[in-house]
Amino acid sequence: MKVLILGSGVIGVTSAWYLAEAGHQVEVIDRQPGSALETSFANAGEISPGYASPWAGPGMPVKALKWLFMKHSPLVVRPSFDPAQWRWILQMLRNCTLARYQVNKSRMVPIAEYSRDVLRQLRADTRIAYDERSMGTLQLFRTQKQLDGSADDVAVLKELGVPYEVLDPAGCIAAEPGLADVSNLIVGGLRLPEDETGDCHLFTQRLAAMAAQRGVSFQYETTIEAIETEGERIGAVRTSKGRLQADVYVMAMGSFSTPMAQTLGIRLPVYPVKGYSITVPITNAAKAPVSTIMDESYKVAITRLGDRIRVGGTAELSGFNRRLHPARRETLELSLRGLFPSAGNVGEASFWTGMRPMTPDGTPIVGPSRYRNLFFNTGHGTLGWTMACGSGRVMADMISGRKPDIDATELSLQRYA
Incomplete structure (x- = not known):
């Protein structure tokens, strides 16, 4: 499947990496000139x-x-x-x-511990x-x-x-x-x-470079203007560089996910x-x-x-x-x-x-939305770097139709229903 990821911070890039590893065609868009130039740029490093x-x-x-x-x-x-x-x-x-x-x-602890273990495996596999x-x-x-x-x-x-x-x-x-x-x-x-x-910015930029070598397409300096819907599905994303379509969409825009989700009638508690x-x-x-x-x-x-x-x-x-x-x-x-x-x-x-x-409860939102081909990976708060690899892996498993290694049921937006 073709997957379009909105956002190239550490959450978006780890999602792209694991989706590409699962065999999907992945494209990442971001308004910045490179990856990890906003919230992921100079966090505490823990x-x-x-x-x-x-x-x-x-x-x-x-x-x-x-x-x-x-x-x-x-x-x-x-x-x-x-x-x-x-x-x-x-x-x-x-x-x-x-x-x-x-x-x-x-x-929170299971996704954080799982993420640390996934990061260790990534480090061993890629150096x-x-x-x-x-x-x-x-x-x-x-x-x-x-x-x-x-x-x-x-x-x-x-x-x-x-x-x-x-x-x-x-x-x-x-x-x-x-x-x-x-x-x-x-x-x-x-x-x-x-x-x-570790340096989250350095990690994200280097992982993005490795993802690009695996075929992931990164479109920087690309502003999202609107998300088009077709019934219960997302039809396309209109950007400053044209209209982009995919089979599945992942919203990983950090705090900016909230106003974007609002245009779709979704109240995201981020x-x-x-x-x-x-x-x-x-x-x-x-x-x-x-x-x-x-x-x-x-x-x-x-x-x-x-x-x-x-x-x-x-x-x-x-x-x-x-x-x-x-x-x-x-x-x-x-x-x-x-x-x-x-x-x-x-x-x-x-x-x-x-x-x-x-999020008000501290737990990230990782999972599906009411639109059948739109997923959220956001709301990690101060723990985005801690939970990034695990969240990206869980997201890739969900989209690929595989059961994640951990129970991710309560990470979804549904808990706020």
């Missing part, structure tokens, strides 16, 4: 199945209220008259119960390189309250069979020697040894949650992180990517606003300087923002 947790949890409403009054808050809300923003917030609040948190996490490391993730606690609060997550990890280590300060420093100079700030940590890191990052050149490798550290105090991830440090965080609800706010950069720099003060040259850091496509 591949963290163990941290595949929904933001909506029992304590979130109270935490969110406190964060709104903090200078270096992990959450920023810029209210607007956009009904989609308020609808999404209300839906998220409905998921802030223990029962829904447990259900949502049980949906693709992307500044990858397989040295785990350390969630760092600066207060006893944070450490005590991790007990709920530990219980879920234990129930799901995810390997973990609860560390004292000495154990944290053994895992991340660069923290030795700030041992007085550390109360403890939760380490997930199976987690990985909202752009803006994130920020800085990328810092390493000047002292011995003082730099080995892998990823999650700074629990600021909800910031600090990741080693080759000769650079990627610092990512902040959740900002402000629609599709791309403005770079200096205050968000200050928070990222504060976290890095506090934990790795002599690791890199912050003055030479690049500053970036991207739109994470978030």
